[in-house]
Amino acid sequence: MTDSTDTALPDSADHSTAVENYAKAIFTLQASGSAVRTTDLAERLEVRPASVSTMLTRLEASGLVAREPYHGVRLTDDGERVALAVIRRHRLLELFLAEALELPWDVVHIEAERLEHHVSPRVEAAIAAHLGNPTHDPHGDPIPTAALELAVDSGGVSLAEVPDGASAELLQVSDRDPAMLRYLADRGILPGAALTVVAREPFGGPIRITTGGAEHQLGEPLARAMTVRIG
Numbered sequence: 001m002t003d004s005t006d007t008a009l010p011d012s013a014d015h016s017t018a019v020e021n022y023a024k025a026i027f028t029l030q031a032s033g034s035a036v037r038t039t040d041l042a043e044r045l046e047v048r049p050a051s052v053s054t055m056l057t058r059l060e061a062s063g064l065v066a067r068e069p070y071h072g073v074r075l076t077d078d079g080e081r082v083a084l085a086v087i088r089r090h091r092l093l094e095l096f097l098a099e100a101l102e103l104p105w106d107v108v109h110i111e112a113e114r115l116e117h118h119v120s121p122r123v124e125a126a127i128a129a130h131l132g133n134p135t136h137d138p139h140g141d142p143i144p145t146a147a148l149e150l151a152v153d154s155g156g157v158s159l160a161e162v163p164d165g166a167s168a169e170l171l172q173v174s175d176r177d178p179a180m181l182r183y184l185a186d187r188g189i190l191p192g193a194a195l196t197v198v199a200r201e202p203f204g205g206p207i208r209i210t211t212g213g214a215e216h217q218l219g220e221p222l223a224r225a226m227t228v229r230i231g
């Protein structure tokens with residue numbers, strides 16, 4: 001099926017869900033800086049390493065990935081475009097589900113995981129326009145532009161690294177743990193919130209912060225999952 005209005009994103013329509021999920025997983029693992037191995041992908045995608053090898057052979061034949069001995073797998077420019085297109089749809093959907101449909105912050109990620117493979121360029125453009133062409137998703141992650149450019153937010157550090165007494169703005173919270181998101185949302189701690197680190201309890205105890213006039217105690221793993229800008 002072709003549609004003459006789909007010319008804006010010529011290569012997004014015919015990739016399977018699996019191809020898009022592999023591209024997205026490789027992109028995310030690459031972003032953390034280390035070589036992407038078959039075992040990393042198997043773990044992230046929750047499939048057997050043998051399945052990953054089969055799929056990587058397919059992706060290599062399609063020109064989406066390149067494999068180098070001892071350096072693992074990396075996306076080609078075409079592969080990166082597949083990843084950025086699906087990341088754009090994912091993050092737009094998260095914001096649409098949160099803002100237009102008022103679904104809670106902690107469920108929009110899992111719903112967007114399903115829908116991201118089934119949105120046509122026309123619907124994607126309509127969602128972006130409806131939301132006023134947003135730059136960030138509800139978790140604070142940047143949304144790639146329609147031209148598939150991804151802004152890099154600079155100056156972010158983990159809340160765990162903010163010194164006592166310093167103030168910071170919450171930029172981003174990892175979207176992978178719904179319980180964490182629910183915990184923060186229940187306390188009104190959302191991207192954009194102004195936080196002040198009061199003190200740390202000794203012996204690996206929680207970090208005490210204030211925001212919106214209330215004090216909260218956040219454990220170390222939670223503080224590590226929160227990216228802030230000091231100042």
Ligand SMILES: [Zn+2]
Pocket residue numbers: 090094108109110112175
């Ligand atoms: Zn998400």
